[in-house]
Amino acid sequence: MKKIYLYIIFFITASAVNAQYYLRGEIKDEKNQPLQNVKILLHSNNHIYYSGSSGGFGITTNYRIDSLSLSLDGYEAKTIKVNCEQWQYITLKVLPSNVNKNRPKLISVAKNFEHTSHLKWHIDDETYFKMVENEYVNAYKYPNTGFSLNVNKASYSNVRRFIKNGSVVPPDAVRTEELINYFNLHYREPEPGSLFHFESQLTSCPWDMEKQLLFLNINAKKLNLSMVPPGNFVFLIDASGSMDSPNRLPLLKAAFQMFVKNLRPIDTVSIVAYGGTVGIWMQPTGGAEKEKIIKRIEELNAVGDTPGESAIMTAYALARSVYNKNSNNRIILATDGDFNVGQTSEKALEDLITKERQSGIYLTCLGVGMGNFKDSKLQTLANKGNGNYAYLDDINEAEKVLVKELTQTFYAVADDVFLNVKFNSNLVKAYRLIGFDNRRDAVEDSTIDLEGGEIGSGNSVLAVFEIIPGSDKLFHPDVLEKDVVASIEMRYSLCDDTTQLQLVKDCINNYTDFELIDKDLQFATAVTMFALKVKQSKYIKLINWDDIRRIASASYNPDSYLQTEFLQLVDKAAEIYSPKKKKRNKRD
Numbered sequence: 001m002k003k004i005y006l007y008i009i010f011f012i013t014a015s016a017v018n019a020q021y022y023l024r025g026e027i028k029d030e031k032n033q034p035l036q037n038v039k040i041l042l043h044s045n046n047h048i049y050y051s052g053s054s055g056g057f058g059i060t061t062n063y064r065i066d067s068l069s070l071s072l073d074g075y076e077a078k079t080i081k082v083n084c085e086q087w088q089y090i091t092l093k094v095l096p097s098n099v100n101k102n103r104p105k106l107i108s109v110a111k112n113f114e115h116t117s118h119l120k121w122h123i124d125d126e127t128y129f130k131m132v133e134n135e136y137v138n139a140y141k142y143p144n145t146g147f148s149l150n151v152n153k154a155s156y157s158n159v160r161r162f163i164k165n166g167s168v169v170p171p172d173a174v175r176t177e178e179l180i181n182y183f184n185l186h187y188r189e190p191e192p193g194s195l196f197h198f199e200s201q202l203t204s205c206p207w208d209m210e211k212q213l214l215f216l217n218i219n220a221k222k223l224n225l226s227m228v229p230p231g232n233f234v235f236l237i238d239a240s241g242s243m244d245s246p247n248r249l250p251l252l253k254a255a256f257q258m259f260v261k262n263l264r265p266i267d268t269v270s271i272v273a274y275g276g277t278v279g280i281w282m283q284p285t286g287g288a289e290k291e292k293i294i295k296r297i298e299e300l301n302a303v304g305d306t307p308g309e310s311a312i313m314t315a316y317a318l319a320r321s322v323y324n325k326n327s328n329n330r331i332i333l334a335t336d337g338d339f340n341v342g343q344t345s346e347k348a349l350e351d352l353i354t355k356e357r358q359s360g361i362y363l364t365c366l367g368v369g370m371g372n373f374k375d376s377k378l379q380t381l382a383n384k385g386n387g388n389y390a391y392l393d394d395i396n397e398a399e400k401v402l403v404k405e406l407t408q409t410f411y412a413v414a415d416d417v418f419l420n421v422k423f424n425s426n427l428v429k430a431y432r433l434i435g436f437d438n439r440r441d442a443v444e445d446s447t448i449d450l451e452g453g454e455i456g457s458g459n460s461v462l463a464v465f466e467i468i469p470g471s472d473k474l475f476h477p478d479v480l481e482k483d484v485v486a487s488i489e490m491r492y493s494l495c496d497d498t499t500q501l502q503l504v505k506d507c508i509n510n511y512t513d514f515e516l517i518d519k520d521l522q523f524a525t526a527v528t529m530f531a532l533k534v535k536q537s538k539y540i541k542l543i544n545w546d547d548i549r550r551i552a553s554a555s556y557n558p559d560s561y562l563q564t565e566f567l568q569l570v571d572k573a574a575e576i577y578s579p580k581k582k583k584r585n586k587r588d
Contacts, residue, residue: 023059025088027051035072035092043067125372128172131437133537140425147436148418149461150453154367154391156182159534161393163572174535176435180462180527183562186520187460190221195413200507201521204514205466207543214465215521220413222458228411231267232327236315237300238335239275244302248369252334255398257294262403263287270318271296274311276304284322306338319361328411330362337367337374349377353384360496363387386415388454407457416452417492427485430468434528462524483509522555530570545574
């Protein structure tokens with residue numbers, strides 16, 4: 001009898017432990033219209049579900065009380081606690097700016113995230129384009145691939161911001177090529193009379209010894225600052241209410257004031273400010289009047305809504321009115337990207353900027369802030385506005401972008417730059433372009449229709465391919481063959497000239513063991529591994545943080561503050577992504 005009693009207790013207890021509840025409900029908007037495909041994160045198991053065509057959902061859970069996080073493009077994200085014994089009536093509010101209404105619906109690596117990771121990331125009202133990580137391409141079937149080159153570096157400082165704050169980085173915020181090229185590694189001065197210098201290097205792949213890495217390195221000529229054309233700059237500064245925090249408008253004011261101190265008398269600055277209304281804050285003023293310009297910048301205050309569309313149109317109108325064909329005509333937009341008046345979607349802004357692309361006026365975007373930072377908008381504006389994009393997470397980054405790398409950031413040497421790579425399928429079985437995920441396009445014949453990017457003075461651009469050799473013995477230091485592994489065709493045009501030029505080079509089989517290649521390329525490999533690890537790429541699962549730190553510490557330049565800081569970033573990321581489990585107390 002005692003045994004039967006114990007069995008009864010056991011089964012009752014087991015049933016309680018394994019009890020399942022069926023959480024049901026419906027999701028609607030403020031007009032009582034059902035919302036389909038709302039992303040539902042169940043906190044108890046970190047699984048993601050979606051609402052049906054009628055807005056309804058049904059989820060099995062082991063807990064009577066659970067929590068949900070709900071999100072849908074164009075609507076405010078919401079986190080709620082739920083009682084599974086009650087029907088859930090959930091309402092989502094439309095965002096004031098309807099930020100993601102027209103965002104391209106690309107396949108996202110986040111769809112696999114629920115199966116590959118237990119980590120959560122919180123981006124509040126920030127927006128990032130959905131990105132597809134490049135897959136391996138059959139070199140025999142598709143020997144050609146093309147991608148545009150640019151000097152955007154925003155992703156690195158944005159990733160740094162997340163990690164310094166102790167947060168997991170949203171995978172879509174990681175643009176691997178921008179992390180690699182943040183450091184301007186392996187710069188080689190072009191020959192006299194040449195605009196570019198090109199090198200390639202073949203080596204082993206540290207995270208998969210059955211594969212190789214092919215580095216492509218393009219270096220742009222450095223312009224002598226005393227010889228560069230006059231700068232005709234229009235500062236387009238967001239002074240709206242959303243900019244009222246220390247890491248927004250005050251940071252931008254300090255950044256622009258540093259920039260102004262380096263102006264020459266032949267340079268000109270105008271200021272358009274927007275916050276509630278749009279206006280010309282300062283008419284064109286010569287670079288010799290530094291105190292006047294700095295004073296006007298200091299007088300800016302954050303107030304009002306964000307009429308971004310009207311502000312952009314005003315800035316372009318002003319830039320056209322003072323346009324000088326012999327000058328560097330450039331708008332510098334500084335904002336958190338949170339436009340909420342007028343045309344606010346990425347598509348509408350893209351259409352607006354595309355109309356101005358051929359005007360000869362460049363656009364540089366400087367992003368700031370967190371919580372409602374619109375990376376997707378600024379990326380769209382920079383790419384379509386014939387310009388570049390940086391994210392300022394602190395005053396040191398502002399000094400790097402606006403002072404130390406002034407000519408790289410603001411003085412282009414070539415426009416519409418893109419690279420076409422044709423692999424020798426007799427030597428290469430398959431290849432994978434690392435990074436360039438949202439711009440890369442593998443094509444069968446040519447890349448003539450690709451839209452290129454801007455390359456600034458003194459820039460070193462690295463592109464990395466992961467390749468599968470066609471023969472086990474092909475790439476080996478003892479079997480150096482002079483066969484061409486790939487041929488490169490770089491197309492570009494000079495500034496203010498639509499004539500297309502090209503640079504054609506061959507990548508010979510110059511395989512070198514990884515430990516013997518240039519230290520800059522070793523460090524670039526560590527940064528690549530770091531980016532893929534933070535992105536939680538399926539292509540680098542077997543590598544741990546110690547492997548990344550080992551390569552970085554063996555190759556970094558101790559005289560470089562940025563490279564030294566990168567080592568600290570690796571350590572901090574390791575704590576976030578691979579936290580050490582605390583020992584449980586015996587009483588627990």
